Amino acid sequence: MRYFIELAYNGSAYHGWQNQPDAVSVQGTLETALFTLLQVPISVVGAGRTDAGVHATQYFAHFDAEILPDLQQLIFRLNSLLASDIVVYNLFEVHPEAHARFDAISRSYEYHIIQQKDPFFYETAHLVKNELDLDKMNLAAFSLKKHTDFKCFSKSKTDVKTYNCDIKSAIWEKQENKLVFKITADRFLRNMVRAIVGTLLEIGLGKIQVEQLEEIIKSRDRQNAGTSVPAKALFLTGIEYPKTIVEK
Template identity: 30%
Template sequence: MGRFRLDIEYAGTRYSGWQKQKSGRTIQGKLIEAAEKIFKGEKVDLQGSGRTDAGVHALNQVAHLEVKTMLAPEIIKMKLNDLLPADINILEVSKAGKNFHARHDAVARSYIYQISRRRTAFGKQFVWWIKDDLDLGHMKHAGKLFEGMHDFASFADKDSEDKSTKVLVEAVQFKEAGDLILIRIAGSHFLWKMVRRMVGVLVETGRGKLNGKDVESFLNTFSREPARYTAPPSGLFLEKVIYEKNYQWDELEPVINLTPAIKFGRR
């Protein structure tokens, strides 16, 4: 058997998330379907670094593929991309150690969330358009409160795979880019719906409807309130999966650029 690392990008709009399901179109399901066509008659095992929710995108999801084959990584990449739909793309295939595990070996992960200050015809699937003015200073203050080791039970749905609701959040970063507000959340791992609920609470602080004391309360005492503020999946991207310690995060940049709205009028 050979083991390979797959680096994958995908637009999650048309999919019911990463994890293969009995019914419903998923990213893992499409990858396995393509791999089974390439490696006919061989047992195929494909596991991702973690799940993404329905509608969530990935700039660089990592998976490992285990299969008996003599094909070179570049050939595997080419054959997979020939079979995959246009909204799933294999960025790279490389040989991996026999014990490499895409999920268990990861030491950190980062997500980017994109909020748009204006309505957009072209970027709707990749942003959350918010009409209200947001106070970025309040959001940054609340973001700092998330950093460190905390119990995020208030920010997650129950999941049998999560043995603990304690998560180390390494950084919550913000950047303004034209009509976009970018938020990066980096941490050891993330619970089901945790990032979207964090973003939703940050937005409510920006609106002035929540404050830092509310965030501290959610972290110290279980509350179902953050579920009310769950951000839509459209603006969320799995940015990176990190396997080396002391990784330095890149400059925060937009996933898509919203060009300034055209000013119509007579010349």
């Protein structure tokens, strides 16, 4: 049987989602917990990798196992076993061919900015003390939707076959004492959101003009875009799937 597991995690203590040699990952931690409870090796396939320090308020993964008779009890036992920085919200049976990564229709991220020192957000938000022009940042963010090739925002060493992404929305919002960048696309390249945010911040600081963004994107050169912002303020906030994944 194939199962989807919905979870969330604070990524501060982990070297990202994906298993890595000699490093603690969310994937490895979850697989260990499932093995402890089910007493069989479980291979968990995630919706995609998140970098070290990145958080997820909604994440999905799938795994195969024999029929699990009491899913609610398994959720309870998993949460009792896992550390407080990982929580399992849901566990449900899906179509045998359903895939947590390849069946995702869209993914959404948020990046959190604070503009003054705050002891309650210093671990999960990026501090930018200088004044930012939010109107220019939003004008530039909106223009991202006109483009599809985002090689200029991609990590240099990557094995992807295409740099094309369909950005569905991108906007900066004021939320009390934070600025939050929200972006949704069908897929994202490695380091893409952090590079976009770094570039938009340079526009907000007046170091880059809004009109230059199009030139940067067309250049397909990572060196022309802004510096990647720290991972600690990035959140994967949503993954959308077709309803057909639960149909047998």
